[in-house]
Amino acid sequence: MKSVFKSLVWLLIVVAPALNAAETINWKHWELDAFAAAKEENKVILVSVGMEGCAACARMESLTYTDSDVIGLINENFIAIEVDAEARPDIGERYSDWAWPATIFMSPDATQVLAIRGNRVPRNFIPILEDMAAKHAAGTLEPDPNSPYAAPPEPADTELSLIRDDLRAQIDRSLNRKYGGWGRSGIGGEQSGSRLRHLYLRAHLYNDDELHELALKGSAGFLNAIDPVWGGSYIAAFPKDMEIPARFGALRAIPEKRILVQSNAITAFAIGYQHTGDEKYLEGIREIDRYLKNWMMAPDGTFYTNQKSMPANLPRGMSASDYWLLPSDAQRREFGTPPVDHAVYTDRNGEVISAYIIAYETTGNSDYLDRAIRAATAILGSRMQDDGWVVQATPNNAADNDARMRPLVTETKPFLSAQAWFGTALLSIYRATGDAEWLVAADRIGKSALTLLQDEKNGGFFATVPDATAAIIAPRKPLESNGTAASFYFDLAIYTKDDRYKSVAENAIRGVAQPSIIRREGKITGEFAMALEKVTTSYVEFSIVGDLSHPNAQALFDAGRIVFEPRKLLHYEEPGRYPDRGIPSMYICNPDMCSIPIEDPADVMKQAAAFHGPAASL
Template sequence: MIKNTILILLSFALSNTWASEEILWQDWSASTFSQAKGTNRLILINVGHEGCTACRFMEENTFSDPAVIELVNANFVAIQVDSEARPDIGERYSDWAWPANAIMRPDAVQVLAFAGSRRPAPYMEILRKVINDHASGTLSPDKLAPYGAPQQAETAAFTDLRKRIRTLQDDVFNAKKSGVFESAEALRHLLLRSHLYGDNNARLLATKTLDGLLQQLDPSWGGMFYASFGSWDNTVPEKRLESQAAALQAYAEGYQLLADPKYRAAIDNIDKYLTSFMRSKQGTFFANQQDRLSGLPDGMSMDDYYVLGDKERRSYGMPTIDHAIYSDVNARIILGYVMAFEATGKQSYLDTAKRAAKHLIDKRQTKTGWIIQFMPSTELSTDKRVHVLTNQQLPYLRTQAHFGLALLSLYRATDNIYWRQIAIKVANALLPNLEDEKLGGFYGAPDDGTPGRRKPLEDNATAAHFLYLLGVLEKNGRYKIAAERAIRASASPTAVCREGRITGSLAMTLEIITAEYVEFSVVGDAKDDRTQKLLQAGRRLFEPRKLVHSESTGRYPQRSAPAMYICNDQRCTVPIYKPTRVASQAELFTYKVSPGKTP
């Protein structure tokens, strides 16, 4: 009995010693980089996220290999980053997504980066070569390392930059027959051009893409599969929250502009999935549903699984859900739901948006105004994660910019001053924490002593979009100046060239700024049904440049009945009393009506 007990205890001790042997991953922090420099050790970086199949493969097959563990721990300071929890680092390494692998010298100069997973043997071959080159002093900087912040502002006219981005986006969509769908801005940019200028080619490209993406929808449970390859129906069986946000936004505007019932059905499809599978008890939304299910029999793939109907799927179990809740992607979902409400008039969409936004504000807005990107939760605590997830609470640019746009959309849809006031707080926290006061533009995160801080192109474009519209609403030139500086300080030729097709936010923002805002102001008692009908008429219109709100007398005179004024810096309408006249008057602010005045 004693002998058996000793054997059991010894077995337990040995098994736990073995289980504790793993790569000693550390945070992306100043102390970690300082450690590497002080010990003259190479830096190994792994960036990915939970929805990434290749990331999971590498964790289960490579990073768990004893030889890999020994090699890494003996020669490297290893850093692992969840790209969604740290959007600034995720953006920086998105060129190599996912997983992104990079190696730096001890002085934090990148010498190598490569995309995708590797099996243990080829992975160790890469590492050993870098180790040997480091020992011989022959490591040279990687010419394709992430670009830094531009040292001077872009001076080209916005119309010239807009033309360059249009050409780039058109080339992408002309060749598009499938692809990753993670953001809607590029597609929305095509719809906006069709609306503003009567651009028939942009309209055709948009409808071709919208129709193609319908094949990436799950007809049973709903939801957008995040990617397709070769053809629209050859989907990757994984659903990411950013794909649902992109689909909500794209189909809401597609339906609003084109009135195609297929697009209305797509909105309902996405809502069904989000509210049935991805919504937390608090009303916010989980990060992704992975292409992973342990209950499948041998020979059945996740593709086979998703061919099945609801009942058959459930008999095998439910694919794993990553219960992390990220504020930036939730903000995009909130915006999508507001847009869906404006396009369809369905009140539950607006209620969903308000509930999610209110929870994030209550739990994640700091006293100084900025929004926290991630916080641990009870639901998340039971997840078996691939990546180390740290709770580094910093005011990330991506989070503030997307949340700001979501807040403005809620103000537009409700006329509730609360959302406008929160938007101002976010903007007033964004400026001192992240703006480069000298050159303009915004860094992805505050200076924390780590290398490679930069001004991400698309996130700066989103921030510019938010601040431009807020500046118009508040009649605050500081916000509008910051918006222009954000584009000039981030849209360098190098950045635009490197980002390539991922310039949808920049394209959208340039169109809005160069074509100017359209402000729908209703002067009248907010409790008057006539005031509400005028506001509703403005909201239901497809006009991505719009601001819709009521206001007291001051700028406009008090009339005998509630009146709407549609204005920008170039023109103003006569008072509009009938909701049926709003659309025709708003059309005067497009350039297809006055082609000679195209900006």
């Protein structure tokens, strides 16, 4: 009996772990040790990049990466690296051309040899794995001509207005004039946000009625994607008169709810309401806000990242579309609720905060301002480092308890997307409140990012501080994040009167504005387009000077707050550039001209209308 017992113990301690190890892929993190292992063991590198809210990623994780033949092939022939694209925005951006999931193959020296986009099931993934292994054994792997671009060796010297006009034309070529938005089905919740703001800006600059109507179609398109039961916006919805694949069923939507989509929807509705006064847009804002409050808000007021497309154990034969078509909360809960990814990312929260500020400016609903301030306060309190930058993510108990595809890896290093978007959010709160503490915090981030991330030689910003892997894979300056950074520094220059920031903004554009890069980024160019518009058409500054305790000062500020001017920079200012006239007065200026001193809040809208066009002196 003792020998039998000892045998059972031996099986549990030695054999069971070995069997278990053979049943899972030996995933590694993106770090030097993984790349060194590939070189030492002479193995091909497989990098899987995805995100928790991606249904296609979940299918590949559950069907393909659990297949015994796939596991055996990968563990025998590859060094496997897994990356969460949102926790590591530098890597997510690098491989966004193949999103999501993106599967990248590299030779042992980390030269990319193949990249594939989207989910693969075992029957069509195994031949790819076998082909990669065979080519490596035969020494016939070739560099992939579509590998991610590296940082340009020199800045662009083309006139920025020419780069701007070329990018306008590039964006317009994919503009869907029937449905609004970009692409065959019109609005795509993630990619249409910045391009829609860009379209509204251009319509405003040139009083272009056609662009204005197309922009309103875009705002209306987001309404079609709202979940009527829980609120919130699906990632995409299809027009009623369009033929669609049967898998989308009667729902006619892709039922994934990502935080970026919610930010974009709030912004689209807020601007739509500001232009039309149509109650449907106010209701749209309320529906997104309802969802964020009930499902996506952390206890400290920050926002989670996404909600997956279906509960864990739907009955056989019930699709995600069938589930989301259930018409009540109670009916859905009978089958469970789709899991929420409880990771909190700083860049995504910056986008939400900025959207809530636009909603507040448009509607005057102070709840939206309160939500923005609460989230920003939490991030400043828990994530700002001593030298002024903010981390992208921190550990939290809720995320630790999630059934994640990839572990939440938190890096104590600065990412450009976090600095640029959170800095932008802080300036948005400053624009909405006039409270100088937000400008001070934004300036701290701006100074820190300059020190840590700027390419001083060629301009622009690297995605993060180069680490040990930079000797293997060259650091990259992402186009869109540099666009966000350029807008942030341009606004910071006007608010702080630090002209150095203007040069930083222009250099951020020039540092990445190679035509081949802009063409390759294609539809992911909205933030870069916004930065080009700002730098080439300039700002419209609303300054209030005088006794700030006087009721007229707040009344002027409120009148400026509701003006639609995408380049608006609204703030209180000490006397100096403008005199103290004994009664609070507003001055609206661009590089060409200034308004007369405005004392009556009722005159602000009329005076602002004179500044809608580009500054002529640029």
